[in-house]
Amino acid sequence: YNPDQLGANTTDIVPGLFTQIVSNNKILIQDYGEWYYLLNGGTSIPGYAQLANRYISYRYDWFSSFNDLTTGNGFDDYPITGQSYFENSYLRLKPWETIRNEMSKRQGADRANAEMYFRLATIMKDYQSAKLVDFYNSIPYFDAFQGNNQTTGAWYPVYDDPKAIYESIITELGHLVDSLPVFYNNMDATAKTILAKQDIVFGGNINKWVQYTNALRIKYLVRISGVDAAFAQSGLQAALTKPLLDADLEFKMWAPVDVLGGGTWQRGLYENTFASFIPGVIMKRLNYDSLKYQPGIDDPRLPVLAMPTKYHDYRSITFNIDQQTPLYDGGDKYYPYADNIPSSLSTNAKSMYNIVTLSLNSAMPVYVFSRTEQDLLLAEIALKGLANTGKLPGDHISDAVVHSVNYWYRINQLSTASRGVDDAELYPTKPSDAAILAWATVVRGKFDLASGVEDKMEILMQQKYIHLNLLAPYELWAELRRTGHPKLEPFVWHGSIWKPFPERVRYPASEQKNNTTNFAKVASDNNLTSKIFWVPSNRTTDLYWSDNTFK
Numbered sequence: 318y319n320p321d322q323l324g325a326n327t328t329d330i331v332p333g334l335f336t337q338i339v340s341n342n343k344i345l346i347q348d349y350g351e352w353y354y355l356l357n358g359g360t361s362i363p364g365y366a367q368l369a370n371r372y373i374s375y376r377y378d379w380f381s382s383f384n385d386l387t388t389g390n391g392f393d394d395y396p397i398t399g400q401s402y403f404e405n406s407y408l409r410l411k412p413w414e415t416i417r418n419e420m421s422k423r424q425g426a427d428r429a430n431a432e433m434y435f436r437l438a439t440i441m442k443d444y445q446s447a448k449l450v451d452f453y454n455s456i457p458y459f460d461a462f463q464g465n466n467q468t469t470g471a472w473y474p475v476y477d478d479p480k481a482i483y484e485s486i487i488t489e490l491g492h493l494v495d496s497l498p499v500f501y502n503n504m505d506a507t508a509k510t511i512l513a514k515q516d517i518v519f520g521g522n523i524n525k526w527v528q529y530t531n532a533l534r535i536k537y538l539v540r541i542s543g544v545d546a547a548f549a550q551s552g553l554q555a556a557l558t559k560p561l562l563d564a565d566l567e568f569k570m571w572a573p574v575d576v577l578g579g580g581t582w583q584r585g586l587y588e589n590t591f592a593s594f595i596p597g598v599i600m601k602r603l604n605y606d607s608l609k610y611q612p613g614i615d616d617p618r619l620p621v622l623a624m625p626t627k628y629h630d631y632r633s634i635t636f637n638i639d640q641q642t643p644l645y646d647g648g649d650k651y652y653p654y655a656d657n658i659p660s661s662l663s664t665n666a667k668s669m670y671n672i673v674t675l676s677l678n679s680a681m682p683v684y685v686f687s688r689t690e691q692d693l694l695l696a697e698i699a700l701k702g703l704a705n706t707g708k709l710p711g712d713h714i715s716d717a718v719v720h721s722v723n724y725w726y727r728i729n730q731l732s733t734a735s736r737g738v739d740d741a742e743l744y745p746t747k748p749s750d751a752a753i754l755a756w757a758t759v760v761r762g763k764f765d766l767a768s769g770v771e772d773k774m775e776i777l778m779q780q781k782y783i784h785l786n787l788l789a790p791y792e793l794w795a796e797l798r799r800t801g802h803p804k805l806e807p808f809v810w811h812g813s814i815w816k817p818f819p820e821r822v823r824y825p826a827s828e829q830k831n832n833t834t835n836f837a838k839v840a841s842d843n844n845l846t847s848k849i850f851w852v853p854s855n856r857t858t859d860l861y862w863s864d865n866t867f868k
Contacts, residue, residue: 332515334412335434352585354396356592367598374642384815394822430508490534543853553704567682586676591653600633620745621729637809658735677734692717718757721784778802801857
């Protein structure tokens with residue numbers, strides 16, 4: 318068993334091909350290079366979505382083009398397009414077509430065993446393809462992934478309608494929810510034992526795969542509900558009768574994680590600590606009162622998500638650079654690295670993400686899906702009347718907060734980094750269940766008192782931002798673009814008030830060169846401002862606070 322390569326003595330290539338898909342970086346597992354460039358300049362997805370950024374002042378003159386979404390000098394989509402995310406997604410999914418071809422040659426037990434792997438690989442194909450749609454809108458899909466089954470002229474697949482792709486993926490996931498247990502039961506005992514070893518995600522636990530598949534289905538149905546309510550409502554009512562997550566879905570890397578020199582995302586975060594300051598759009602929804610953390614008044618996730626400053630409190634960066642520059646120039650500096658916790662605690666004037674929870678946590682599991690993410694989807698479903706969830710929207714909000722607090726304290730306690738340096742601040746004691754529920758009730762109260770769907774969506778998306786933060790920046794950017802929530806802080810530079818909002822990334826130059834005829838049909842959308850198909854026509858246009866304050 319080796320998840321990275323197939324040996325010469327391998328008797329059945331299918332299990333290894335499946336493991337190759339799920340162990341590839343940039344599918345489920347976030348990647349070092351990906352995260353290095355996402356954070357480094359402060360002008361990529363986390364910066365514009367206000368998930369994390371540098372402590373910006375006028376010394377960073379490249380932010381003078383932050384408002385430029387026309388020539389591309391502002392928003393940096395290099396971490397996606399420049400890192401060949403488009404091309405490599407198809408390459409990383411190539412084992413899917415090889416498994417399909419192998420399965421078609423087989424009969425009896427051999428076919429049944431291979432078919433189980435093919436169905437699990439199909440979930441990965443659907444997941445990654447939906448992610449490409451979320452980045453680019455139209456992509457080659459129905460004529461892609463053909464390999465040896467190419468028909469004449471199909472070497473250059475057409476760009477398909479993104480809504481049709483989403484609908485196909487949703488339908489396929491629905492069939493898989495029902496059929497995965499059947500395919501699993503058709504495997505022989507030996508094949509099930511092999512699957513448990515080769516499946517590094519869930520260890521062959523078919524119930525977890527069913528829950529994950531249904532969770533993806535629900536997410537995609539919610540995502541398109543603003544452009545096809547009837548399709549979404551029908552699908553959601555069916556999906557809610559199927560198994561839902563009963564625990565957070567994650568997995569442990571199969572080899573020891575080197576957060577300082579490995580290939581996973583934490584190294585990118587570690588090497589870009591100076592770009593991992595927490596913006597006010599998140600911090601000011603954690604720290605509601607004074608700068609000091611006050612249990613019962615502030616969010617209990619604050620001390621496990623954020624590093625305290627040298628003042629022993631929690632301070633966010635602002636995107637009002639006119640206000641922030643004098644603070645930096647006046648001596649509010651920081652220690653830019655993650656290699657010396659005492660220096661960070663004694664020097665930093667603004668709060669970074671908690672280094673021991675995230676970048677130095679070698680026990681950090683790979684995030685797949687969480688109960689909190691599911692709770693917030695259910696809250697939106699109930700709020701908008703898309704289906705009957707069996708609960709009030711506020712009930713789901715409360716559930717989301719409880720599950721999120723439990724999640725982040727568990728992740729924090731997994732870490733062993735810098736134990737003994739300042740455990741009280743870096744490894745805070747988890748609040749009691751009663752205290753966690755009390756905070757969930759506070760958030761639920763804010764949600765219930767909010768007037769109208771848009772104001773309630775603001776509270777809901779604030780919670781999604783707090784929970785997913787750096788775990789899922791692509792997911793948060795998609796939700797921000799879809800809903801227009803949470804509201805962002807205007808970027809103020811030398812008196813200019815800017816409100817840029819990138820809607821997508823640009824296609825790679827290789828498509829323009831190699832798939833010329835088909836690319837020409839989508840070339841007019843090859844910019845940073847054309848909307849993805851799932852953006853509702855009535856999405857709020859007020860994407861930023863007009864008075865430069867947070868509410």
